[in-house]
Amino acid sequence: MSPAPQGLDPEQLRGHLDRERPGLVSGPLSARLIQGGRSNLTYTVTDGTSHWVVRRPPLGHVLATAHDMKREHRVISALAPTEVPVPRPVLLCEDESVMGSPFYVMEFVDGTPYRTAEQLAALGPARTRDAVLSLVDTLVDLHAVDPESVGLGDFGRPEGFLDRQLRRWGKQLDASRNRELPGIDELHATLGRSLPPSPAAAVIHGDYRLDNVLIGADDRITAVLDWEMSTLGDPLTDLGLLVMYSRPLDLPGSPISTTASAPGHPSPDELIERYAGRSGRDTSAISWYTAFAWFKLAVILEGIHYRYTLGQTVGAGFDRIGDLVPVFIEHGLTTLQEG
Incomplete structure (x- = not known):
C-alpha cells in the first residue's frame, strides 16, 4: 500500500x-x-x-x-x-x-477534466463542440434552480453584488501594488461607472470553466466540481467568465487554462447566443461581465506576481506571470470599448 x-x-x-x-x-x-x-x-x-x-x-x-x-x-x-x-x-x-x-x-464520479487545447483536440471538432455547448447548457440549468426551493435562499447577499465584487477586487489590487500597471485603474473605474442592472439572483458557481467539470464518455458533463466560490449573485458573472476563457490567448507560460484554440470549440458569440436562447436572459451587457472577468484575472495574476517578487512562490513559471498582467488589462479595456 x-x-x-x-x-x-x-x-x-x-x-x-x-x-x-x-x-x-x-x-x-x-x-x-x-x-x-x-x-x-x-x-x-x-x-x-x-x-x-x-x-x-x-x-x-x-x-x-x-x-x-x-x-x-x-x-x-x-x-x-x-x-x-x-x-x-x-x-x-x-x-x-x-x-x-x-x-x-x-x-467518486467518472469523467475527464479537460485542461488543455491539446487534450480537447483529441476528441475531434464535433465532440469538442458538443462538450463545450454542454458546458453552457449545464450553466443554464444551474441558473434555473430556484434558491429558495433547494434551501439556499440565504446562501449569499445578492443586493449590490456587482458593486461589492468590484470593490473587493479593487482592494485586492491595492494589496498587491508594487509597480505601475498602465490601464488597470482606468479599467476599474470604467467598470464602476457602467455597472449594469443585475437580473434576478441565482446560485452561481464563481469559477465556471471547462476544467472545473468532468466530461463523460458521451461528451456530457457528469459533475460540476470546485464550488468553493459559489454564492447567490448575478448569474451573468458566470457567463462572462466562461466567455473570457473561451477566447484563445496563445500566450506561452500562461497559468490560465484555456482550451479555446481546440478545433471545433464554439466562439464566444456562439456561447452567448446558446445561453441567451436557452435561459431567456438578456445578455446585451455581456461585454461588461467579460471585461470584469479580465480585470479579476489580472488582479489575481498580479497577486501571484507580487508574491513571486517577495520570494513567496515555489515552482516553475512564476517568473513569467507578471508579463501576462498587461495583456489581461488590455483585453479588458478592448472588451469594454467593443461593447
Whole structure:
C-alpha cells in the first residue's frame, strides 16, 4: 500500500466513516492526492472495491471564509436533487480532531477534466463542440434552480453584488501594488461607472470553466466540481467568465487554462447566443461581465506576481506571470470599448 498523502490519514478517516456510516467501507483505505496548489485539497480514497473523494482546506493557516467545507458541502447537497450534475455528498465532518481540519466526503464520479487545447483536440471538432455547448447548457440549468426551493435562499447577499465584487477586487489590487500597471485603474473605474442592472439572483458557481467539470464518455458533463466560490449573485458573472476563457490567448507560460484554440470549440458569440436562447436572459451587457472577468484575472495574476517578487512562490513559471498582467488589462479595456 502506498504511503498516506500529506493531510489525510486513511486509518483516522476509516474510523470516522465506520462510526458515522457503518457498513460503507469494507476494508482498509488508501488515499491519493489528485489536486493541490492554492485551492482546497482533493483526494481519491478507496477500500479496493468502492471509491470516494475527500475535500479539505490547504495545509497550514487559511482564512475560514475562503475554504469553507460546510459551504461547499451545503451547495452540492442542495443541488444533488436538481438537474445540475454534482457528486452525491456522503458526509461533512467539522470535528478537526479527525483530520486536523474540517472535511467532507462525496461520491467518486467518472469523467475527464479537460485542461488543455491539446487534450480537447483529441476528441475531434464535433465532440469538442458538443462538450463545450454542454458546458453552457449545464450553466443554464444551474441558473434555473430556484434558491429558495433547494434551501439556499440565504446562501449569499445578492443586493449590490456587482458593486461589492468590484470593490473587493479593487482592494485586492491595492494589496498587491508594487509597480505601475498602465490601464488597470482606468479599467476599474470604467467598470464602476457602467455597472449594469443585475437580473434576478441565482446560485452561481464563481469559477465556471471547462476544467472545473468532468466530461463523460458521451461528451456530457457528469459533475460540476470546485464550488468553493459559489454564492447567490448575478448569474451573468458566470457567463462572462466562461466567455473570457473561451477566447484563445496563445500566450506561452500562461497559468490560465484555456482550451479555446481546440478545433471545433464554439466562439464566444456562439456561447452567448446558446445561453441567451436557452435561459431567456438578456445578455446585451455581456461585454461588461467579460471585461470584469479580465480585470479579476489580472488582479489575481498580479497577486501571484507580487508574491513571486517577495520570494513567496515555489515552482516553475512564476517568473513569467507578471508579463501576462498587461495583456489581461488590455483585453479588458478592448472588451469594454467593443461593447
